[in-house]
Each structure stands twice: as structure tokens, then as C-alpha cells.
Amino acid sequence: MPSDPPADAHELRGPAAPALLGDVHGLLAGLWAAHPEVGDLDQLLFATALAEVAANVVAHAGGAAEVHLRLSVTDGALRADLEDDGAPAPEHVLEPRPADDLAETGRGIAIAQAALDELAYRREGDRNRWTLVRRTGPGAQDLP
Amino acid sequence: VIQFDLQQRDGAAVVGVRGRLDMVAAPQLRAIVDEQVAAGTSRFVVDFGPTEFIDSSGLGAVVGALKAARLAGGDLRICGVAGQVELILQLTNLDRVFRSYPTVEAAIDAVGSAG
Numbered sequence: 468m469p470s471d472p473p474a475d476a477h478e479l480r481g482p483a484a485p486a487l488l489g490d491v492h493g494l495l496a497g498l499w500a501a502h503p504e505v506g507d508l509d510q511l512l513f514a515t516a517l518a519e520v521a522a523n524v525v526a527h528a529g530g531a532a533e534v535h536l537r538l539s540v541t542d543g544a545l546r547a548d549l550e551d552d553g554a555p556a557p558e559h560v561l562e563p564r565p566a567d568d569l570a571e572t573g574r575g576i577a578i579a580q581a582a583l584d585e586l587a588y589r590r591e592g593d594r595n596r597w598t599l600v601r602r603t604g605p606g607a608q609d610l611p
Numbered sequence: 612v613i614q615f616d617l618q619q620r621d622g623a624a625v626v627g628v629r630g631r632l633d634m635v636a637a638p639q640l641r642a643i644v645d646e647q648v649a650a651g652t653s654r655f656v657v658d659f660g661p662t663e664f665i666d667s668s669g670l671g672a673v674v675g676a677l678k679a680a681r682l683a684g685g686d687l688r689i690c691g692v693a694g695q696v697e698l699i700l701q702l703t704n705l706d707r708v709f710r711s712y713p714t715v716e717a718a719i720d721a722v723g724s725a726g
Contacts, residue, residue, distance in 0.1 A: 577703075
């Protein structure tokens, strides 16, 4: 019999639809309530990055895709694992795009990268897997 | 969870962005600005004072609004920038594109003499 998730598990499952974005903010609010030791700047940067990645999934995975998001706070790091069974992310999604001050699209992934220490995307079989890590505490990087 | 508070003040359209400006809300902001431009307004103030959160889609809508305002012979200024809005403007270097003012009144004064 599978064991229950730990009481401090912060995760959600739902379709890759715009309503997911509100749910992500709600999940983060629960995470911060359970971890008051996480500083304001770390919270804002991590939330900003996760919102961008979630929006990217909503935009590209297709509304029929099912998303599974898990958040964790470990010693010295905030981590999000986001998986879905939808269409792959656009090719070269992690590569920087030419900067244009007055562009109206294309900033999302760059924002996430700037706010995180690690952003990884992998296509594994028919699943997309995103990993987001922001180190916190002593030795963590400040704003770029 | 978004609400736009639109006011006409001293020849400018002031748009208060209340809540979360994301990919759902961004087209609504663009529609408001486009309607105002069609009605003859070209000077805009976007008030981020009541804004909880903004993402890249929301930023894109504000950039689009800035371009629409300038194309119409006016301009767009922002105010009430703090917290996550300030952070994301810095991360994207858009703090160098948008002129930001501490109060709605200061932004209205500034945009009133623009264009």
C-alpha cells in the first residue's frame, strides 16, 4: 500500500489551463505559511520564476495536459518540480533571445533564469519535466 | 483575480491594476488601452499601487500600451511601483524603459506635458 505523502507536502495536480496560475499562487502561499524562515526576496523571486514556467506550460502543453507540481523547502534551497504529459516546450526554450526593449513577448524564461540558480527542462518520453531551484541563506546569490 | 480601475484625470486615462496581471488579464488591459486610444486618449498612467503580482505577459501588455500611446501621439507613465512589480522591472531592465513616479498625481503631471 503506497504511503501517504508527508504532511508538509505541497503539491497540486490539474489541467494545463489558465486557472492553474491562480492555483500555483495559492500553493505558494501555503508553502510560505509553513516556512516562515524563507525571506521575502527569496519568496518573491521564486514565485516570479515559477509563475513564468507555469505560464509557459499553460501556453504550450495544451489544455488537455495534466500538470503535477511539487514544491519543497530543504536546507538552503527552494525547489519546484513541474511535470506534464502535454506537447513539448518550444525548441531551444532555455536559450536566451535577442533583447529588444519594446518586445511584448519572449521574456518569461529569461525572467525565471534570472530569479533562479537552476532551471532545467527535459523531455522524457511523452512527459515534460521542469526543475527550478533557488538557493537561499548564506552564500546564496543576490540579484543579478 | 484582476480588476482595472479606470479614471479620466486631467486629460489622462489612469488605469489602476488591482490583483494579478498575468496571461489571463493582459489582453483585458490591452483592450482597455485600445478603446481609450480609439476614443481619443493618448496619455496614460498605469498605477501599480494595488498590484499583487505581474508576469511577463502582463509586462508585455504594458509595453504594448506604451507603444499604442506613443503611436497616438501621447505617452504612458507608471506609478506605485513596489515589491514584486519593482523586482520584475529590474530583472527585465524595463525599469529603464518605463518612467516611474511615486504617486498618481506626479505621473499625471509628467504625462500631461509629454507627447
